[in-house]
Amino acid sequence: MEIAAPYLMFLGDVHDQLAAKTATGVVHWRRADCIGQVRFDGCQANLGLPDMTVADGAASGARTLVIGAVNPGGVLPQHWESAVLEALDAGMDVASGLHMRLTDNPVIAGRAAERGRQLFDVRHPRGAFPTGKGEKRPGKRLLTVGTDCSVGKMYTSLAITEEMRQRGWKADFRATGQTGILIAGSGVSVDAVVSDFISGATETLCPANDPDHWDVMEGQGSLFHPSFAGVTIGLIHGSQPDALVMCHEPTRTRMRNVQHPIPPLAKCIDWHVEAATLTNPDCRCIGIAVNTSALDDAASADCLKRIEDEAGLPAVDPVRTGVARLVDALS
Amino acid sequence: MEIAAPYLMFLGDVHDQLAAKTATGVVHWRRADCIGQVRFDGCQANLGLPDMTVADGAASGARTLVIGAVNPGGVLPQHWESAVLEALDAGMDVASGLHMRLTDNPVIAGRAAERGRQLFDVRHPRGAFPTGKGEKRPGKRLLTVGTDCSVGKMYTSLAITEEMRQRGWKADFRATGQTGILIAGSGVSVDAVVSDFISGATETLCPANDPDHWDVMEGQGSLFHPSFAGVTIGLIHGSQPDALVMCHEPTRTRMRNVQHPIPPLAKCIDWHVEAATLTNPDCRCIGIAVNTSALDDAASADCLKRIEDEAGLPAVDPVRTGVARLVDALS
Incomplete structure (x- = not known):
């Protein structure tokens, strides 16, 4: 397609x-x-x-x-x-x-x-998928994950892909939702795939590639979201990411459409990395993409600094600061 | 249905x-x-x-x-x-x-x-499901989970339901796979539900009930299975279990149909309980159901004792010893 x-x-x-x-x-x-x-x-x-x-x-x-x-x-x-x-x-x-x-x-x-x-x-996957095998494939993969839905995973993934390409890296954005698919011209709406095949569909989306090629995978949901964690963990296992970027909206208090609180950032990072080690024991979180659109410039800068200090990882706002420091962390 | x-x-x-x-x-x-x-x-x-x-x-x-x-x-x-x-x-x-x-x-x-x-x-869910909400519902729920697929979750769930009913408890087996559905006469094949609705479909399967009623949920897959963890976590979040029973086959070395090793039992219990706390902070693992069908009587007894000592939880073989000690742990 x-x-x-x-x-x-x-x-x-x-x-x-x-x-x-x-x-x-x-x-x-x-x-x-x-x-x-x-x-x-x-x-x-x-x-x-x-x-x-x-x-x-x-x-x-x-x-x-x-x-x-x-x-x-x-x-x-x-x-x-x-x-x-x-x-x-x-x-x-x-x-x-x-x-x-x-x-x-x-x-x-x-x-x-x-x-x-x-x-x-584009909301409806075409054809049949295999079940996931979890076997290591050549090529590198980065997956955006989040403390919630709708915190900027697609935007962050696209910005990272663009930054990589500007540096002359081999990189492709891999779309997993309808907007991303229309942007990329291809992809799979993983939330519409039958449950048994989430990780398998994800594997078909980022097959074996050149050792220095990056698939930048658009994440979905959150391991802490009671509606969509199944989609998230299937994406994690199928992507077998070398790198995770945690996406976060710092002013939100409850997860989207449910009553659950936003999880603590450090715990959220730990869980996502831990889940990823099943199919890539070397996976690490390389930084945090913070959507500070609800904050003014000063508050945004303070927020990024606080998150960076607490997590000990680069924290950027893809819109305000760009994602260069995230890509630097992969070099 | x-x-x-x-x-x-x-x-x-x-x-x-x-x-x-x-x-x-x-x-x-x-x-x-x-x-x-x-x-x-x-x-x-x-x-x-x-x-x-x-x-x-x-x-x-x-x-x-x-x-x-x-x-x-x-x-x-x-x-x-x-x-x-x-x-x-x-x-x-x-x-x-x-x-x-x-x-x-x-x-x-x-x-x-x-x-x-x-x-x-029965392999194909009927009708549409809502997305999961993760809100606490009255009634008690037990979910079987596992170190792999096909380790006895359905059998264990049915045996526990029967034991509860023999004690005069209010209990219903809730089927999530085709054999279970034919046994129960109703249920949902959760692995065939569209990914976005795994936890939501599970919630419809075990709705609000009497405070002293037990839904005994048939589990699927494993959080450590690279093909099916999405199904498992959706079942966990939608079931909001008060109690987990870990099912295990002690002679297996690799997970079914993939190359991944069987996870260590203690780590497997920790992860499943941790995931369950998202929708039920009081969830605990109350025991282990061990499928020792590949062992002779003496080896089976040794195996159960070793697992029980290591885990500090009751370990039974539902076929050989029955599940009374698991139900005792809920009293």
């Missing part, structure tokens, strides 16, 4: 910017590959791209229409369907981050087959 | 007793509810039940035909189909432990709908 660029970003008529969160992430990391946005009357989101019709986009060379907006329920509204069909007719593939599968819509699936185009339902 | 007894056990023409492992487990634990076996010419398995045709079974009051045999690939061979249709025509439901879904076979699904009968594909 490889989603072809350039992308034409479809927003429909979503009512706020948050509903276009996926598209915003794609545009942030793949700006050069996003040639325009398709917005219907009443759309309240804006990606800062040229407004286009689907036909304009096709004429400008777009190869994939990306549905990067969500509406309640994650379904494709009836009045968005015509844009999807128009894209297929114009020779484009369509990629969707919606819960509802495009391939389950007989009209859309039929048209795609007729036109010889591909549909990418 | 509740699979109706009595059962008529279907073996088809499987080539050895091992292919009837699921059926053997059902007959062991539900002997009184298994009224006969259906075997075709050439069948090399035997459950020790009266041989019957499907029509005989229906006439004797069987309410469900149970396909408790597997053949390579887990599919329903063409020549087994007529028995399934005959059972539906005779007013029976059909339950299957095969990988292939009966509900995906249009002839069988159509006939079931026509006759108003139910099909139970």
